[in-house]
Amino acid sequence: MTSTTFSPKPGGFLQSYRTALRQIRGVTILYTAILAVALPLLLIFTLAQARSQYLFYGVGVELSYHLSSQADSFMMASMIFFVLPLLWLFALIFTVTLFRYLHDKRSVDLYHSLPVRRENLLLGRLAAEITSLAAPFLAALLVCFLVLLIFGVSVDAATIWARALFFLLDTLALIALMIFFLVCCGTVFDAAVSTIAFCGGLPLLVLLSTEYVGKALPGYAGDSVPYALYRGMNPFLGAMALRNELTAPVQLWWLFYAAALLIAAVFLYRKRPSEAAENAFAFPIPRVLIRFLISASFGMLLGLLVYSIYPSFPFLISALLGALLAHLAIETVYRRGVKGIWKTMRAYAVVVALFIVFTLVCSTGCFGYTTRIPAVDDVKYVTFTTSYGTDHTAALFTEDENGLRFYIASLESMAAESENIEQVIALHQDIIDRYLAMGPFYPMSEGSRFEVRYTLKDGTVLQRRFCSSGFPAGFSEKLEELSCQQEILENKIDCFLLSQDSFDSISLYNMTEEGKNYESLPLDAAQRAELLEALQNDYLSGNALNPSWGDYAAELSLTHEGSNSLPVSIEEGSALAETLSLPDSPVYLTGTSYPISKDSFPNTFQFLQELGVIS
Amino acid sequence: MIDVKGLTKRFGAVTALDNISFQVESGSIFGLVGSNGAGKSTFLRTASGVYRPDAGQILIDGGEPFENLAVKENVCFISDYPFFPRTATLLDMADLFSHTYPHWDKERFSYLCSCFPLDTKQRILNMSKGMQRQAAILCALGARPTHLLLDEIFDGLDPVMRQLLKRILSGEVADRGMTVVIASHNLRELEDICDHVGLFHKGGVIFDRELDALKLGISRVQAVFRPMPERAAFDRFDLVTMRTQGSLVDFVARGTQEEILAKLRELNPAFSELLPLTLEEVFISEMEAAGYDIDNILS
Numbered sequence: 001m002t003s004t005t006f007s008p009k010p011g012g013f014l015q016s017y018r019t020a021l022r023q024i025r026g027v028t029i030l031y032t033a034i035l036a037v038a039l040p041l042l043l044i045f046t047l048a049q050a051r052s053q054y055l056f057y058g059v060g061v062e063l064s065y066h067l068s069s070q071a072d073s074f075m076m077a078s079m080i081f082f083v084l085p086l087l088w089l090f091a092l093i094f095t096v097t098l099f100r101y102l103h104d105k106r107s108v109d110l111y112h113s114l115p116v117r118r119e120n121l122l123l124g125r126l127a128a129e130i131t132s133l134a135a136p137f138l139a140a141l142l143v144c145f146l147v148l149l150i151f152g153v154s155v156d157a158a159t160i161w162a163r164a165l166f167f168l169l170d171t172l173a174l175i176a177l178m179i180f181f182l183v184c185c186g187t188v189f190d191a192a193v194s195t196i197a198f199c200g201g202l203p204l205l206v207l208l209s210t211e212y213v214g215k216a217l218p219g220y221a222g223d224s225v226p227y228a229l230y231r232g233m234n235p236f237l238g239a240m241a242l243r244n245e246l247t248a249p250v251q252l253w254w255l256f257y258a259a260a261l262l263i264a265a266v267f268l269y270r271k272r273p274s275e276a277a278e279n280a281f282a283f284p285i286p287r288v289l290i291r292f293l294i295s296a297s298f299g300m301l302l303g304l305l306v307y308s309i310y311p312s313f314p315f316l317i318s319a320l321l322g323a324l325l326a327h328l329a330i331e332t333v334y335r336r337g338v339k340g341i342w343k344t345m346r347a348y349a350v351v352v353a354l355f356i357v358f359t360l361v362c363s364t365g366c367f368g369y370t371t372r373i374p375a376v377d378d379v380k381y382v383t384f385t386t387s388y389g390t391d392h393t394a395a396l397f398t399e400d401e402n403g404l405r406f407y408i409a410s411l412e413s414m415a416a417e418s419e420n421i422e423q424v425i426a427l428h429q430d431i432i433d434r435y436l437a438m439g440p441f442y443p444m445s446e447g448s449r450f451e452v453r454y455t456l457k458d459g460t461v462l463q464r465r466f467c468s469s470g471f472p473a474g475f476s477e478k479l480e481e482l483s484c485q486q487e488i489l490e491n492k493i494d495c496f497l498l499s500q501d502s503f504d505s506i507s508l509y510n511m512t513e514e515g516k517n518y519e520s521l522p523l524d525a526a527q528r529a530e531l532l533e534a535l536q537n538d539y540l541s542g543n544a545l546n547p548s549w550g551d552y553a554a555e556l557s558l559t560h561e562g563s564n565s566l567p568v569s570i571e572e573g574s575a576l577a578e579t580l581s582l583p584d585s586p587v588y589l590t591g592t593s594y595p596i597s598k599d600s601f602p603n604t605f606q607f608l609q610e611l612g613v614i615s
Numbered sequence: 616m617i618d619v620k621g622l623t624k625r626f627g628a629v630t631a632l633d634n635i636s637f638q639v640e641s642g643s644i645f646g647l648v649g650s651n652g653a654g655k656s657t658f659l660r661t662a663s664g665v666y667r668p669d670a671g672q673i674l675i676d677g678g679e680p681f682e683n684l685a686v687k688e689n690v691c692f693i694s695d696y697p698f699f700p701r702t703a704t705l706l707d708m709a710d711l712f713s714h715t716y717p718h719w720d721k722e723r724f725s726y727l728c729s730c731f732p733l734d735t736k737q738r739i740l741n742m743s744k745g746m747q748r749q750a751a752i753l754c755a756l757g758a759r760p761t762h763l764l765l766d767e768i769f770d771g772l773d774p775v776m777r778q779l780l781k782r783i784l785s786g787e788v789a790d791r792g793m794t795v796v797i798a799s800h801n802l803r804e805l806e807d808i809c810d811h812v813g814l815f816h817k818g819g820v821i822f823d824r825e826l827d828a829l830k831l832g833i834s835r836v837q838a839v840f841r842p843m844p845e846r847a848a849f850d851r852f853d854l855v856t857m858r859t860q861g862s863l864v865d866f867v868a869r870g871t872q873e874e875i876l877a878k879l880r881e882l883n884p885a886f887s888e889l890l891p892l893t894l895e896e897v898f899i900s901e902m903e904a905a906g907y908d909i910d911n912i913l914s
Binding site: 012014015018019022023026104106107108109110112113114115116117118270273274275 | 626660663664665666667682684687688690691692694696697698700702707711714715716717
């Protein structure tokens, strides 16, 4: 009798890989067919149509440029809005198909009795899934490039490949997340609930907690870190990275995240009792994590909802009620009923304790966070903004060699002179004193915001944001007085950054009683200098800071060579230049308009009258 | 050889195997019998490396099976409800086994396929319960294991297939010295094929013995006494069960037939008859002795 013995069998990885490939080959063929239609076929149609349109109508640019732009647009839209969701969908299908054996006692009997190591069983199936997802995708992309080659079209290949790599890494992270929960849970249903709850619960908790801290912790302004946290944990939200350039750290993060989850999954799988199949959980990790996420986030949600409807009602009580209801709901789902649910109240007690500690920490100023204020001598410069008022605002931008604009920053109130810094700190101190008077537990704050940002001499930044419900009496008047300081106006109002060379003409939308009319008028150098002086004097007098947009004689705009992009030169090394981190390329100001009236802009009004363009 | 030493397996608060110890010799066919929930299937799953023991050891040819490829390559387990992937045919399963078990014998598999009336290209899940079991048997035997663990294997097989299976298993044991462990409630079938039997009850092993010795070591006695001796007079027997009805005494006792007859003669019965027990009767008697309330269950 002849025995058949086998090729290399490193613990069964190749066997597991091969079996899994066969198991999903039908779905893989369907997925490949969809991709073939979505990418190369539609690309051919797009290019053929673009070429026909060009030949028939003419577009005003070269054919190669027209086809390139059409191909770029197609590849970008198709990949982001179709291929990525398709990858997610098939990742879900493949993962459930290949790993549901973990949740069936009969299949566990078969696979766990085979002479295959558990890690190889899992990794072999993962490798088969990655192959089935990535190979057709990469092949479709290669065919696309072949099509582009045939049409003689050049596209930004590096960006497309970077995007493709990101798609695969992001999808790998999603698969790793699903596998992690599939290993931890005893049923596909519980794994699905846990994955969805993690993906939804974590962003919800971070967002709502940030919202709560913004109201409960006076001065809190650091709302950027949690966003990074929840995007980095959730492959769906992680796709928002596509809005920006895909840098190596972004790609590496998803690789690292997926690897960490898979290592954890393999480690847990080796420990996983086979009898966990068809039970709720093999390990308590997801249950504890998900229950906390859901309970805490819905507690926050109800607390904030009740606060928005009836602010006098204590936040903590409504939050704990919401947390209790969410706790009972998720436990009911996990237990498929309410039997024995009261035994889980210890877990709820932990949430209660955390809520109490969290609210106490926020309402007492978080160990001096609220009351911290820098000394005048330590401050290099300070900027401040408000979310109210009708301040004249303008933005700076630059242009690259192709004429593409890049936003730099908006002009803000900024002070570097010690007298003005002192005034800002005094204003800040007034707010803190108001809160201290309300203590020991600060109430939740709301209303329009005042934000102050100190750049200290040691390079660190101290930023605080306060709501109007915490403003002391006379705050607005003091802030207005501060805003009229020459240094602050010079840094914030655009006309102080302009020179007579920054514009060559004015545009005037006249609103006088004779009727509305639009007029454009070139000015000579002397007139331009006189106009700038008039505008600056109107601001320095304080009249123009709160102009009346409802009752003005004309709307004045400055233009340079027919455009509202006004070249400016900001003194190198100045505090303003340092604040704005100006590039080497030319800097422009978006020309804004001034509502000219006799009361708000008396000097400018007079100048325009003398010019004969306004009556 | 399968050497079980203080093996314990718990599922939460339930102890399915409670510190059991026994041995299964190589080249034997060992029948596992016991009440429902006695731990027979748990034992087979532990022996096949599906479950990790909580305490104690189970050694197959000196190695523990859990995550031990060297052991598992020589062990095949067919569970009470064998699993097959949804679209798998017998050929697909053979492919899986052939790439997993190093001693896969293609010719043996082909031969077995010719013995069992199965369509190798039909989806297994579309087959009847008995045919699915046959498919599992074919794959397991094709892997040429040294240890074959079978859970309720006769369930669903028709009488012809049962006989065929018994013949094939006996042949494998005789030819290759394969060790077979069969858990079953079908004691009639086990009686035909097993040479050793282990009785499980509530996670423990009541006994494990050679079948012949077991059957010869226990007998049923029906005797009429006039007058009826005191109850204490029967203490000379190693009684398993005993019932009296008027002057008729019906009891099951351990010991050889000669020993029992000699002791019986001392009581001077008016009439006596000594009957051999079937395995099922042995099972019921031992279970009753172990506290299994059979009268109450049957009433």
